[in-house]
Amino acid sequence: MSGPDSYHGRSAQSAAGALASGLVTSAAFFLLMGASALLSGEGRLLADIDAGIARWVLFEPPGRRPFFSAGTHLGDRAVMLAAATGVGVLLWWRGRHERLLARCGRAVAAVVSVGGAGLLNEAIKGAFLRPRPPSPFPSPSGYAFPSAHAAMALAFYGLCAWLVLRSRLPQRWKTIAATGCVLLILLVGVSRVFLSVHWLSDVLGGYATGAAWLTLCVTALRLTEGEPGWLGR
8 A cells, every 4th residue: 555655756756757858858959959060060961051051042032031031030039038928927827726836837937948048049159159151131240050049939939839738728729839839930940041140050059959948948847847747647
């Protein structure tokens, strides 16, 4: 017959397993980020692909530029922090009947997913110091690798998708919402390449960085909510 000690022992094991799997998964994404940096070095596979795509987008019809110019703002830091704050407030309000720790965790995670991804990305940029691709259009200042827009988009919209998938919404709406989040992530990444402000490898590195940070955010939520599974019990 199992008692309190047995229950707490299983809970501790579940928490340890969730922490270990989260750290390992996050480390794997950081390795992918490093691999994208190494493979984009001079004479490497991604370097040729980067250069080819950079040349190709310069000859794309200018009529498509306004669409991608609008889409790229969905990954702007200010826009995403405002959206994350709104989502955080919504999560706080909807969780008013739940445990305080879980309620606070979700609200804070929404903002931290953007802010943390942005700060982590800036630190990594300082290590690689890669210049942006040449462009006839005005280009933002700062270094290129990894793309902050791509990293923050994956971290925030990815967190939104995760929260939706583990909600009580009907499966149809879960699929629609999660698919929408994925499309937003792709739009932000593609727009950075199309507007000639990033190499393709910058965006891939940004996605890997964002995925690593998202994994840490999700792991923290799993621990605070006591749910060992990635999508709940």
